[in-house]
Amino acid sequence: MIQEKEPRYLQIKNTYKRNILKGKINPGDYLPSENELCKKYSITRTTARKALEDLQKEGYIERIHGKGSKVKERRQSLGLLNVKGFSEAAGNNVRTEFIVKPKNVVWPNSTIFSISEVESKNPCIHFKRLRFVGKAPVMVEENWFSQHGLKDFIDTPFIEGSFFKTLSQKYLIEIIGSEQELRAELANQNIASKLKIKEGTPILHISIKFITNKQDLNIYGELFCNTEKYPIGNQYIL
Amino acid sequence: MIQEKEPRYLQIKNTYKRNILKGKINPGDYLPSENELCKKYSITRTTARKALEDLQKEGYIERIHGKGSKVKERRQSLGLLNVKGFSEAAGNNVRTEFIVKPKNVVWPNSTIFSISEVESKNPCIHFKRLRFVGKAPVMVEENWFSQHGLKDFIDTPFIEGSFFKTLSQKYLIEIIGSEQELRAELANQNIASKLKIKEGTPILHISIKFITNKQDLNIYGELFCNTEKYPIGNQYIL
DNA sequence: TAGTGGTCTAGACCACGGT
DNA sequence: CCGTGGTCTAGACCACTAG
Numbered sequence: 271m272i273q274e275k276e277p278r279y280l281q282i283k284n285t286y287k288r289n290i291l292k293g294k295i296n297p298g299d300y301l302p303s304e305n306e307l308c309k310k311y312s313i314t315r316t317t318a319r320k321a322l323e324d325l326q327k328e329g330y331i332e333r334i335h336g337k338g339s340k341v342k343e344r345r346q347s348l349g350l351l352n353v354k355g356f357s358e359a360a361g362n363n364v365r366t367e368f369i370v371k372p373k374n375v376v377w378p379n380s381t382i383f384s385i386s387e388v389e390s391k392n393p394c395i396h397f398k399r400l401r402f403v404g405k406a407p408v409m410v411e412e413n414w415f416s417q418h419g420l421k422d423f424i425d426t427p428f429i430e431g432s433f434f435k436t437l438s439q440k441y442l443i444e445i446i447g448s449e450q451e452l453r454a455e456l457a458n459q460n461i462a463s464k465l466k467i468k469e470g471t472p473i474l475h476i477s478i479k480f481i482t483n484k485q486d487l488n489i490y491g492e493l494f495c496n497t498e499k500y501p502i503g504n505q506y507i508l
Numbered sequence: 509m510i511q512e513k514e515p516r517y518l519q520i521k522n523t524y525k526r527n528i529l530k531g532k533i534n535p536g537d538y539l540p541s542e543n544e545l546c547k548k549y550s551i552t553r554t555t556a557r558k559a560l561e562d563l564q565k566e567g568y569i570e571r572i573h574g575k576g577s578k579v580k581e582r583r584q585s586l587g588l589l590n591v592k593g594f595s596e597a598a599g600n601n602v603r604t605e606f607i608v609k610p611k612n613v614v615w616p617n618s619t620i621f622s623i624s625e626v627e628s629k630n631p632c633i634h635f636k637r638l639r640f641v642g643k644a645p646v647m648v649e650e651n652w653f654s655q656h657g658l659k660d661f662i663d664t665p666f667i668e669g670s671f672f673k674t675l676s677q678k679y680l681i682e683i684i685g686s687e688q689e690l691r692a693e694l695a696n697q698n699i700a701s702k703l704k705i706k707e708g709t710p711i712l713h714i715s716i717k718f719i720t721n722k723q724d725l726n727i728y729g730e731l732f733c734n735t736e737k738y739p740i741g742n743q744y745i746l
Numbered sequence: 747t748a749g750t751g752g753t754c755t756a757g758a759c760c761a762c763g764g765t
Numbered sequence: 766c767c768g769t770g771g772t773c774t775a776g777a778c779c780a781c782t783a784g
Contacts, residue, residue: 277771277772277773278772278773279772279773303749303750303751304750304751305749305750305751313773313774314773314774314775314776315751315774315775315776316554316772316773316774316775317772317773317774319751319752320772320773322751327565329719332624333750333751333752334624334625334626334750334751334781334782335750335751335752335780335781335782336749336750336751336780336781336782336783337749337750337751337781337782337783338749338750338751339750339751342622343622448742449741449742450741450742451739451740451741451742452690452712452735452739452740452741452742453712453735453736453739453740454692454693454710454711454712454713454733454735455692455710456710472692472693472694472710472711473692473710474690474691474692474712475692477739495692497690497691497692498691501689501690501691501715502689502690502691503687503688503689503690504686504687504688504689504690504742515752515753515754516753516754517753517754541768541769541770542769542770543768543769543770551754551755552754552755552756552757553755553756553757553770554753554754554755554756555753555754555755557770557771558753558754560770571769571770571771572762572763572769572770573761573762573763573769573770573771574761574762574763574764574768574769574770575762575763575764575768575769575770576768576769576770577769577770
């Protein structure tokens with residue numbers, strides 16, 4: 271086991287980050303000033319500033335000259351398009367149900383993304399899920415990907431119910447990018463019944479390709495979202 | 509007229525930024541090390557670091573422990589929204605028309621993004637455009653932002669008709685991130701008439717906040733897109 | 747005027763990369 | 766080994782906000 275010493279500024283940054291995320295510190299509140307942090311943790315202003323600057327860079331606080339470090343308002347949205355996935359963004363109020371469990375299928379004719387030869391030579395895994403916020407179904411999600419390097423995927427349950435967590439923890443596969451195509455459409459009878467909305471309600475249709483750190487493994491998805499109450503959030507920072 | 513003294517680290521940062529943009533320094537080259545900068549400009553490492561850290565944050569350089577500050581190959585792709593076919597597939601077949609030219613307005617009550625104090629204390633600039641692919645209008649775009657640090661913005665035409673090119677080249681302002689909220693909606697009478705579609709056609713409504721490298725300058729936008737023929741593409745790499 | 751964040755100096759020790 | 770960037774100390778002066 272490698273013993274890594276976490277820098278002081280990171281410890282302090284993460285302390286406040288956790289407290290903001292947990293709701294112990296609320297939007298509008300002010301964090302301790304730089305000088306207060308210096309006393310509290312026995313550090314110098316350089317170190318205190320580094321912690322605060324990082325929090326600012328990540329969008330948690332706003333620093334106001336002459337006033338202090340104010341915790342920013344964070345809206346709740348689903349955050350589906352960012353690489354981190356669903357469960358993390360929407361809190362604990364989410365549930366996922368299988369409509370079709372993972373199994374092998376023939377590769378569909380993807381009209382949008384082209385599939386590499388290596389991908390198409392391997393079997394295709396497919397599954398389909400329905401995602402809820404509270405009791406309301408908000409999204410139908412369907413995924414396809416090559417079995418290439420994913421032994422026993424079909425027979426193993428997802429770690430904590432999360433697809434991406436399973437890829438990461440069991441197979442060390444990380445998402446390193448994505449391409450998306452977005453369309454507004456009217457729900458057909460099939461989607462409408464699953465999302466418990468009327469046929470003809472406007473829905474957001476997302477075709478997505480997640481690019482992974484493993485050669486010739488991409489995750490292809492089709493998402494159909496009822497955005498009426500829960501718009502899709504998307505954040506890019508850096 | 510307020511005489512603002514530009515901080516030393518900013519002068520140095522912008523010196524190298526301009527040289528990179530002008531091609532005097534090429535991708536793969538290394539910038540002077542922190543200690544070399546200290547000697548060259550008679551500053552301390554703190555100041556040299558601040559300049560280099562800013563260049564890194566904006567994606568111009570990569571800092572490698574034990575090696576140095578390497579100029580990056582291409583600017584980091586931020587996954588900004590682009591209409592598929594706008595610049596590539598449609599060739600030069602793209603046109604933008606003003607519906608409302610840039611002028612000062614009172615800040616709207618943004619229901620989605622919270623505006624910082626500094627932003628709201630400065631006047632708000634607003635403009636509204638209609639974007640075409642060929643002869644077909646495909647997007648209504650409306651933007652708001654603080655005039656903070658944007659002297660003469662309203663009176664100057666856009667460089668090559670591009671808003672972001674103007675920000676970058678005239679004011680050295682770069683987009684370093686974005687937050688978006690996506691919704692599928694039915695076109696109201698106003699939007700429908702501009703996009704030449706029937707009222708009730710599904711459209712993609714995007715609320716977007718572009719975060720810039722300038723403190724307290726964000727670009728807020730509302731986009732209404734007819735995605736029937738031209739879906740919105742979105743790419744995120746890294 | 748007191749307190750805050752913004753900029754800056756002049757040092758120090760460390761971990762990492764290449765020789 | 767030396768030079769690089771990463772972390773950190775202990776101060777300083779300034780500009781801004783608010784009472």
